[in-house]
Amino acid sequence: MAKITYVEHDGTEHTIEVKNGMSVMEGAIKNNVPGIVADCGGACACATCHVYVDAAWEGKTGEKSAMEESMLDFAENVEDSSRLSCQIKVSDALDGLVVRMPESQH
Amino acid sequence: MAEVQAPDLNSRVVIVGAGHAGGSAAAFLRQYGHTGPIVLVGDEPLAPYQRPPLSKAWLKGEADAESLSLKPAEWYEENDCRLILGASGTALNRGARQVTLSNGATLDYDYLVIASGARARMLPIPGAGLAGVMALRTAADAETLKAALGPGKRLAIVGGGYVGLEVAASARALGAEVVILEREPRVLARVACEALSRFFTDYHEARGVTFELSAGVEAFEGANGKVTGVKLSDGRVLPCDAVIVGIGAIPNDEMAKAAGLECVNGVVVDVEARTADPAIFAIGDVTHRPLPTYGRMFRLESVPNALEQAKQVACALVGRPGPHPEVPWFWSDQYDLKLQIAGISFDADRVLLRGDPATAKFAVFHLQGDLVRAVEAVNAPPEFMMGRKLIEHRTPVNVDKLADPTISMKEVAA
Ligand SMILES: Cc1cc2nc3c(=O)[nH]c(=O)nc-3n(C[C@H](O)[C@H](O)[C@H](O)COP(=O)(O)OP(=O)(O)OC[C@H]3O[C@@H](n4cnc5c(N)ncnc54)[C@H](O)[C@@H]3O)c2cc1C
Ligand code: FES
Numbered sequence: 001m002a003k004i005t006y007v008e009h010d011g012t013e014h015t016i017e018v019k020n021g022m023s024v025m026e027g028a029i030k031n032n033v034p035g036i037v038a039d040c041g042g043a044c045a046c047a048t049c050h051v052y053v054d055a056a057w058e059g060k061t062g063e064k065s066a067m068e069e070s071m072l073d074f075a076e077n078v079e080d081s082s083r084l085s086c087q088i089k090v091s092d093a094l095d096g097l098v099v100r101m102p103e104s105q106h
Numbered sequence: 107m108a109e110v111q112a113p114d115l116n117s118r119v120v121i122v123g124a125g126h127a128g129g130s131a132a133a134f135l136r137q138y139g140h141t142g143p144i145v146l147v148g149d150e151p152l153a154p155y156q157r158p159p160l161s162k163a164w165l166k167g168e169a170d171a172e173s174l175s176l177k178p179a180e181w182y183e184e185n186d187c188r189l190i191l192g193a194s195g196t197a198l199n200r201g202a203r204q205v206t207l208s209n210g211a212t213l214d215y216d217y218l219v220i221a222s223g224a225r226a227r228m229l230p231i232p233g234a235g236l237a238g239v240m241a242l243r244t245a246a247d248a249e250t251l252k253a254a255l256g257p258g259k260r261l262a263i264v265g266g267g268y269v270g271l272e273v274a275a276s277a278r279a280l281g282a283e284v285v286i287l288e289r290e291p292r293v294l295a296r297v298a299c300e301a302l303s304r305f306f307t308d309y310h311e312a313r314g315v316t317f318e319l320s321a322g323v324e325a326f327e328g329a330n331g332k333v334t335g336v337k338l339s340d341g342r343v344l345p346c347d348a349v350i351v352g353i354g355a356i357p358n359d360e361m362a363k364a365a366g367l368e369c370v371n372g373v374v375v376d377v378e379a380r381t382a383d384p385a386i387f388a389i390g391d392v393t394h395r396p397l398p399t400y401g402r403m404f405r406l407e408s409v410p411n412a413l414e415q416a417k418q419v420a421c422a423l424v425g426r427p428g429p430h431p432e433v434p435w436f437w438s439d440q441y442d443l444k445l446q447i448a449g450i451s452f453d454a455d456r457v458l459l460r461g462d463p464a465t466a467k468f469a470v471f472h473l474q475g476d477l478v479r480a481v482e483a484v485n486a487p488p489e490f491m492m493g494r495k496l497i498e499h500r501t502p503v504n505v506d507k508l509a510d511p512t513i514s515m516k517e518v519a520a
Contacts, residue, residue: 022173045444
């Protein structure tokens with residue numbers, strides 16, 4: 001279980017307990033948090049689950065796969081801290097994680 | 107086009123069909139601040155769930171029921187969304203704004219959303235009713251299929267479309283023997299170009315799948331009520347323990363049709379997902395919808411389409427501007443392949459191959475002059491992502507650059 005804070009682009013925060021094994025994307029979708037769309041349901045095929053991970057967490061969220069890198073390379077509003085939230089698996093180590101959302105997912 | 111009168115956030119919304127589109131519409135309505143009652147009626151016993159994993163991760167045992175569901179069970183109660191499951195909408199009284207359900211109940215609505223999806227087309231041939239002959243549309247179908255798979259089991263798949271090919275890949279992963287029977291001379295004949303068909307056929311063959319192309323399926327043979335083989339028009343009988351029929355889907359538009367709503371291979375809607383009756387919307391696989399990018403009406407069967415229209419109806423009902431129109435897109439996972447398709451090859455006059463299929467990393471572009479109309483990308487996210495943008499913005503491309511995979515997709519615009 002990890003408490004994750006999802007911050008919408010306008011600053012609205014949603015703090016949610018997400019079960020281990022779920023992805024950060026699923027934590028948002030299952031709780032109807034706006035701002036993460038997840039067209040492909042986690043198949044790493046759409047890049048509509050884009051988030052910015054706070055720098056302090058970068059080591060703990062795991063490495064990006066080549067597929068994720070490649071999808072992000074062509075997504076909108078990408079920064080160094082960009083991740084596809086469906087590719088981050090939740091574990092106790094992510095308790096307190098903060099992710100921010102881009103202005104738009106399309 | 108009908109305009110929403112001053113939006114009434116307290117209006118009563120009834121959604122018929124509790125699938126991906128219907129469930130998402132309910133969620134977006136709440137997300138966008140709709141406060142009125144929402145009733146979601148579904149004829150399956152389950153709350154809304156995702157179908158794509160049924161032929162992929164779920165079939166291989168890599169996803170559980172919880173991960174399939176759109177929202178956790180308690181979400182509906184917490185969000186004042188009444189779920190009526192195991193009942194179908196049977197009749198519509200538009201004058202009285204009332205839907206009748208199969209359990210005899212009637213529901214009054216201010217707005218009705220038809221989200222009844224599509225059902226698998228079956229083969230009207232002898233033996234179609236034998237146990238072991240099935241389609242894959244629902245979680246219940248997927249349970250039955252999974253139970254029939256395993257090492258040494260023989261699966262015959264009638265129809266070489268995406269779902270058929272995905273099931274073949276998953277069944278091979280579970281150790282089953284697989285034969286795909288396709289009426290056309292190539293798989294994916296209706297939905298993909300020849301280069302892609304050939305690539306997928308080779309890839310599956312190399313992983314033990316057998317193909318019978320240009321095959322006439324005449325009957326299913328059985329013993330004791332259970333399927334034992336598929337009889338072909340050339341007289342051969344291919345023995346099998348189970349059959350998946352994957353030959354397309356038919357929109358569940360009967361209730362709308364009976365109520366006098368226009369249907370053309372699906373319920374006709376506008377860009378807000380509204381029918382000609384301003385109180386009735388339709389979304390998802392059941393709709394015949396405008397595709398602004400192509401200036402055409404079409405019926406799509408995809409999750410992105412279901413989500414886009416779910417947003418359209420939610421926006422229309424709460425009085426928000428509608429979502430930005432999307433280029434239709436789709437994905438498919440088979441073995442270690444990720445196929446991503448954007449656009450539809452309407453009006454394309456040329457097919458361009460970028461990359462070498464032998465490397466299992468390439469893309470096929472469908473061009474109309476120097477405009478990209480569609481792209482099919484295998485393990486090639488840049489081609490898919492950039493292709494989608496080029497289609498959306500109608501950006502002309504430099505065709506020579508596009509054909510050269512050493513030139514980045516960021517540099518192909520003319
Ligand atoms: C095996 C499989 C794999 C797929 N893979 C992909 C993929 O990789 N990518 C992708 O984009 N799409 C994929 N799809 C397609 C995608 O799942 C559909 O496009 C999507 O589910 C459409 O949503 P919908 O709500 O319109 O229809 P559905 O999800 O089918 O929901 C409609 C619901 O309404 C119910 N219903 C019908 N009539 C009535 C009635 N009169 N009253 C009450 N309820 C009724 C149905 O039983 C069903 O539960 C796949 C589909 C299948 C079956
Ligand atoms: S949900 Fe589609 S890429 Fe993450």
